[in-house]
Amino acid sequence: MTRVFLRPDDLRDLVTEQLGSDRRLVGLDRLAGGSKKGVYRLRLDDQTTVILYLWAAGENYWPPTPVVPDDPFTDASGAELFAVNHAALTAVGVRTARLLALDRDSRYLHADLALVEDLGAVTLEALMEQDPAAAATPLSTLGDALRRMHTTLGPHHGKLSAIAQGEAPQARSTEDIVADRALGHLDAAAVRDARLADAHERIADHVRRLRQAVIAREEYGLVHGELGPDHVLVTPAGEPAMVDIEGLTYFDVEWEHAWLQMRFGAAYPALRPVDLDLHRLEFYRYAQVLSLIEGPLRIADTDFPNRQWMLDLAEWNVTKALAALPFG
Template sequence: MTRAFLQPNDVRDLVAHQFGADRKVAALDRLTGGSKKGVYRLQLDDQTTVIVYLWAAGENYWPPSPTVPDDPFTDASGAELFAVNHAALTAAGVRTPRLLMLDRDGGYLDADIALVEDVGATTLEALLEGDPAAAATPLSTLSEALRRMHTTLGPHYGKLAAVARGEAPQTRRTEDIIADRALGHLAAAAARDTRLSDAHDQIADHVRHLHAAVTARQAYGLVHGELGPDHVLVTPAGEPVVIDIEGLAYFDVEWEHAWLQMRFGDAYPALRPVDLDPHRLDLYRYAQVLSLIDGPLRIADTDFPNRQWMLDLAEWNITKALRISRSGSGLAADPVTPARPRSASG
């Protein structure tokens, strides 16, 4: 499809209404990395900067795909989710960019938009790679924020907006959802890669073996869903600021920690996790490996601008999935890739 991104003239009325008729647009830069919404840095003629989030079809690179019906991480995008999740994180004392304005009525553009605080471009990932000493304080602060999140319990699992409306289905156990999700990712990826097709039954058996070891539990904490150091900005004052929050849900905290272990690598112990079920964690870690094969292969079939990175990510995880299924051993908490840009999910 031909994509038409936001241009300075498109936000002229927005700027006039939000900042005054005497303010002009000096620059509007689309930030790279995200794949479900547009993220733009808006600079005014007085050097003020804010971030514009734009939820529009032309900003979403993900093609439709089969999903598990009660998977709370499906279709985790949109202004409603952003608003509800932003409020929940604020209530939990988790720093996010301050919400300046939210328009879901098409008052400025033919799409939902939000204006949020510009906290800068420095990620915790960049600090961990280039200046580990400077990362120590924000990492410690993030650890405290995560503990507050993961001990903020919900009555049911699901997206926060659905839980608040009483619409979160509770027909199955969470580990059943994740096992089905993993098998769905496997089937889709096997259709694209002969190595996975050849090993399909072996991998599926490994998923079922991991699932069988998990015992029932009903305790759901507040989880980000895909929190890596690329989803944490660090202000000049050293504050960690969590972004890409639309995937927030009440779910098993092991899902979050499976992702944290994978993405933070050697820095993960500094996050001081809450008590975790090791069997649930093993299943969720392997399920995420399969997700990081299927998702990247699907988006690589589109016009996503960083296609090769997606293919490399899929290859990394194909190797991992095959190695683990053949050995039948657990999954080491190694990072997804040595140099990871902003998540392709945000």
């Protein structure tokens, strides 16, 4: 598809009505990194800036996939999820961008949008690489925020908006959802990679063995869902603030920590995690490896601008998936 991105003239009414008739847009920068929504920095004539999130079809690089009703990680995008999740994080004292305006009625553009505080351009990931000493305090503060989230418990798993509306189905356990997701990712990835096709049954058996070692439970914490140091901005005041919050859900905290261990690496212990079920953690870690093969291979079939990065990510995880298999 031919993608047409925002131009300054598209935002004249939005700026006037939401930011004031005495302010004028003098610059518009489309920020890199988003794959499901557009992220733009609006530069105003009073030297201030705000961020625009735009949930439009032309901003979403992901090809459609079947929506599984009780899988909270499918179709985790949109202004409604953003608004509900933003309120939930604010309620438990987790720093995120202050919400300035929300439009779910396409008043200004032919899509939902949100205006939020500009937290700056410094990610925790960059700070960890460039100045590990300066990253120590934001890491510790982030660990405090995660513990508040992971000890905010609920009796049901699912997207917060669905739970609030009484629509979150509970037919399957979280571990069964993850097992089915993992096997689905395996099936889809095996079509694209001969090594996975050859090892399909061994990988599927390994998923089932990991699933069988998990003891059932029915208490779920508030998790971001895909939190890496690139999804944390460090404000000029040194505060870590979570972004890309549409995937927030009630789920097993081991899902979050499997991801955190992978993304934070040697810095992970600085987050001082809550107690975890090690069997569940190992199972979820392997399921995420399969997800990080299937998803990148799928988006690499589109016009996503950083296709090679996705292919390299998939290759890295193919190696991990095969290396984890027992011999024989």
